[in-house]
Structures are given as structure tokens and as C-alpha cells.
Amino acid sequence: MNSIEFENIKIYEINGYTRKSLNGEFTPLELSEKLVNEWIPYYECHKCGKGDYCKYTIPHPANPLRKRDIKCGVAIDALKNFVNKTIFVLDNASRSKKQKYLDAAFHFYKYVIESEQWNGSFIDNEKLDWWGKHAVKFYSEILPIRDTLNELGNCLKEFPELYEGTSLLLVEGESEKAFVENLRSDGEISKTWQFIVESYGGKGNKLPKRIKMLLDDYQKKGYLIYIQGDEDGNGDGTGFDKFKEYVNQSYIVKQNIFQFKYDFESSIPKKLLYHVLLDFGYLENVSFEKFRRVTEDRPMNSCLLKEFNIDTNIDNLKVRIAKAVGNAIFHIDFRILDQFYETELGAFVRFLEKIK
Incomplete structure (x- = not known):
């Protein structure tokens, strides 16, 4: 030139x-x-x-x-x-x-x-x-x-030759954020993930407007947006139905969206969640077989409350569970990694690994 x-x-x-x-x-x-x-x-x-x-x-x-x-x-x-x-x-x-x-x-x-x-x-x-x-x-x-x-x-951001964008993952709640943060590092060891994680504040009538404000703000700053949400058991099978409005308005592409069938807690492999709750002093005298049977294909939080009187909304339990699960998966035995990836939470981790 x-x-x-x-x-x-x-x-x-x-x-x-x-x-x-x-x-x-x-x-x-x-x-x-x-x-x-x-x-x-x-x-x-x-x-x-x-x-x-x-x-x-x-x-x-x-x-x-x-x-x-x-x-x-x-x-x-x-x-x-x-x-x-x-x-x-x-x-x-x-x-x-x-x-x-x-x-x-x-x-x-x-x-x-x-x-x-x-x-x-x-x-x-x-x-x-x-x-x-x-x-x-x-x-x-x-x-x-x-x-x-x-x-x-x-x-x-006008020059993709110079800048591919910093990635931002918007998650539904603080438990998902705690999970990701504890999955990406432990002590002096960490993954090479460079993306930022923020919570958009869970469910509510003002949620669509709040998400749009976040998307407008972060996109203006040059961020590449990814988003996670919950289907709450009533998804339409597309995997992004809760965010179709944002896809249709070109706020985000559907490939950058991940939805849990129910919620984060319900996606955790049963045996892992069972042992985490045992470590926290819950489920005394409850066998894993009974735990697995009564929680099968049901929203985990309501099931824990109904069947075991465990209220995950108190004592910061959701976040504590998320931290423990994230740390456990960070140290997962590579010999069972493929088996873990077949679970819903494993699919979410795969999603995280693809974030640039």
C-alpha cells in the first residue's frame, strides 16, 4: 500500500x-x-x-x-x-x-x-x-x-482481520456462574478459557428487556455473545426457544445458545450430585439407588424439597453445589471423561469448550 x-x-x-x-x-x-x-x-x-x-x-x-x-x-x-x-x-x-x-x-x-x-x-x-x-x-x-x-x-470490531472479538457468556444465575468459574481453574492450575462469564439475573417479567440491554451494551463494546438458559421442562425441542426473539433480531446466533431441559441442578449426573449432598451433610441413610429412582426425569430442586426436605434456595446451597461440581469435573478422571460428555452437563461443558 x-x-x-x-x-x-x-x-x-x-x-x-x-x-x-x-x-x-x-x-x-x-x-x-x-x-x-x-x-x-x-x-x-x-x-x-x-x-x-x-x-x-x-x-x-x-x-x-x-x-x-x-x-x-x-x-x-x-x-x-x-x-x-x-x-x-x-x-x-x-x-x-x-x-x-x-x-x-x-x-x-x-x-x-x-x-x-x-x-x-x-x-x-x-x-x-x-x-x-x-x-x-x-x-x-x-x-x-x-x-x-x-x-x-x-x-x-469493524475489522475482523484485526479482532475476532472477546467472548462473553451470559448465564441465567449465580450457580451457573460459580460452576463455570470453578470448572476453569483450581489453585495454580487453569484451563486456557479466555471468555468472560456474567449472570443476567435469572427469571422474571423484566428479563427480555434486561437481556436486550446487556446485549446492546456488550455488542457495542465488541464482545462475541454466548448465552445459557433453562427450558424449565417446557422447551419446544429447538434448543433455543427461550431466546428466539434475540435470534430473530440478530442479537445472537442459535449456535451460541445452550439450554438445560429443566435447570442446571437437574443436569448434574445423579451420582455426582448424590455424593456432593452427602459431603454437605444431607441424605443421611438414603441409598443412591433410592436417590436415583425418586429423582428420575424430574426437576431436581423441587424434587429435593419434596422428597428429602432439602431447600436449595437457602444457605446459598445452589452456589455451593455448583462450586463443588465444577471443582470435581475440573479434576475428573480422563478414563470416564467420554462417559461424562454423554450427560446433559457434559454437553454444556462441550459447549463451553467451543467458546473462542
């Missing part, structure tokens, strides 16, 4: 709020230099906690305790590399994609320079001491950077 023409483009000004026009034809090098000049401020490197060892600093000619006032070399090289390595996506791109690309470049640069300066503050004891009791606020000042990254994700 020799050069790119920009017409009627508005790039951010250095303050990150107002914009100014960008028009003309630029080579990748000319564009990166233009963005460096527009966005990166001058900064005295001795004010950065990394100034003592950063390779970009320039000594002050008149004061050995100070550094020259320069544009941050870390930010310059990062921004130039971003343009150099990614500008190929603008080959025959529309004006709107060019706008998104330059917005992405700004948010990328903003993340780099802000995180670099804040990290420098966190290791600068002299600066922290100078701020005294107010220094404790530094540790929360970094949080707005997540908004910058969300804006970056929103821009990059």
Missing part, C-alpha cells in the same frame, strides 16, 4: 473529546507521523516513575536530575507500529471504515500512554510520598482505562 486518501474524516484532538478535519493523501509513515504530532504531548521524563531506566529519555543538558521535555517514545513507537502493522485493512475501505480505523488508533494510543504513565506512578515512591495520604487514590485512577479499551473494541 503506497498511500491512502482521507476525505471528510474527523480525528480526535489531543484532549480526546473535540475533533478536527483530516483530509489528504498519506503514506503509512506520513500518517503515523501526522498522528504523533496531533496526539502525543510533550512530557518531562523525570516526572515518570520509569524515567530512571526508560531507553527513550534524553538527559537535560543543564540539570543531571532532570530529563528533556519530549514526546513519549513508548507512545510514539507503539502508535507507529500500530499504523505500520494494521493499515492494510484500509485497502479499498469506505470512509466510515477509515473513520473507525483512526478512532481505533487514537484509543490504542490513549491506552498505551495512560497505562505507561500510571504504571510509572505506581513504582515511584518519591511521588507517592509527596502526595501523602492522597496517593491512595492513584490506585483507582487507572479504572477509566477500561472505558478506553471498550472504545477500542467497539472500533476494532
Whole structure:
């Protein structure tokens, strides 16, 4: 790519709020230099906690305790590399994609320079001491950077060549969330799953509106959405009937949906659930055969209450069960893994393993 023409483009000004026009034809090098000049401020490197060892600093000619006032070399090289390595996506791109690309470049640069300066503050004891009791606020000042990254994700989702999307799994309740979190790691060992898990809050009349708000918010930030729900014993056999509205409105594809026939607790293999409840001090003098027989093909939570007077809605029992089951499956014997995958909960784990 020799050069790119920009017409009627508005790039951010250095303050990150107002914009100014960008028009003309630029080579990748000319564009990166233009963005460096527009966005990166001058900064005295001795004010950065990394100034003592950063390779970009320039000594002050008149004061050995100070550094020259320069544009941050870390930010310059990062921004130039971003343009150099990614500008190929603008080959025959529309004006709107060019706008998104330059917005992405700004948010990328903003993340780099802000995180670099804040990290420098966190290791600068002299600066922290100078701020005294107010220094404790530094540790929360970094949080707005997540908004910058969300804006970056929103821009990059227009370029699948650069960003496949961060995956988000929305689950019905806290027990499903606890299960996934305890299935993905134990101690120092963890799976390579990178997706995020959030609960959309269970059942209720306001649920469709709540899910739509979540989907709108997360999709805007560039997340790839997966969702889990319960059929409560009245599914239509499609495997996604509770979420057809969202499929029809293109919020989510049906392949990214998993529904339990009844609910999470009913999907747990009987023998595993039986031993978990025994460990919790329930089911004394109840044989596994009786437990299996009276819970066969019935909603587990109502069955436990009716047959054994075990109310899973109290004492945080649902979440406790979920944690124990997740941990048990994390350590499952590989010799029975195929057998486990044939269960409903095993199918859900297969679903989780396919999340990118």
C-alpha cells in the first residue's frame, strides 16, 4: 500500500473529546507521523516513575536530575507500529471504515500512554510520598482505562482481520456462574478459557428487556455473545426457544445458545450430585439407588424439597453445589471423561469448550 486518501474524516484532538478535519493523501509513515504530532504531548521524563531506566529519555543538558521535555517514545513507537502493522485493512475501505480505523488508533494510543504513565506512578515512591495520604487514590485512577479499551473494541470490531472479538457468556444465575468459574481453574492450575462469564439475573417479567440491554451494551463494546438458559421442562425441542426473539433480531446466533431441559441442578449426573449432598451433610441413610429412582426425569430442586426436605434456595446451597461440581469435573478422571460428555452437563461443558 503506497498511500491512502482521507476525505471528510474527523480525528480526535489531543484532549480526546473535540475533533478536527483530516483530509489528504498519506503514506503509512506520513500518517503515523501526522498522528504523533496531533496526539502525543510533550512530557518531562523525570516526572515518570520509569524515567530512571526508560531507553527513550534524553538527559537535560543543564540539570543531571532532570530529563528533556519530549514526546513519549513508548507512545510514539507503539502508535507507529500500530499504523505500520494494521493499515492494510484500509485497502479499498469506505470512509466510515477509515473513520473507525483512526478512532481505533487514537484509543490504542490513549491506552498505551495512560497505562505507561500510571504504571510509572505506581513504582515511584518519591511521588507517592509527596502526595501523602492522597496517593491512595492513584490506585483507582487507572479504572477509566477500561472505558478506553471498550472504545477500542467497539472500533476494532469493524475489522475482523484485526479482532475476532472477546467472548462473553451470559448465564441465567449465580450457580451457573460459580460452576463455570470453578470448572476453569483450581489453585495454580487453569484451563486456557479466555471468555468472560456474567449472570443476567435469572427469571422474571423484566428479563427480555434486561437481556436486550446487556446485549446492546456488550455488542457495542465488541464482545462475541454466548448465552445459557433453562427450558424449565417446557422447551419446544429447538434448543433455543427461550431466546428466539434475540435470534430473530440478530442479537445472537442459535449456535451460541445452550439450554438445560429443566435447570442446571437437574443436569448434574445423579451420582455426582448424590455424593456432593452427602459431603454437605444431607441424605443421611438414603441409598443412591433410592436417590436415583425418586429423582428420575424430574426437576431436581423441587424434587429435593419434596422428597428429602432439602431447600436449595437457602444457605446459598445452589452456589455451593455448583462450586463443588465444577471443582470435581475440573479434576475428573480422563478414563470416564467420554462417559461424562454423554450427560446433559457434559454437553454444556462441550459447549463451553467451543467458546473462542
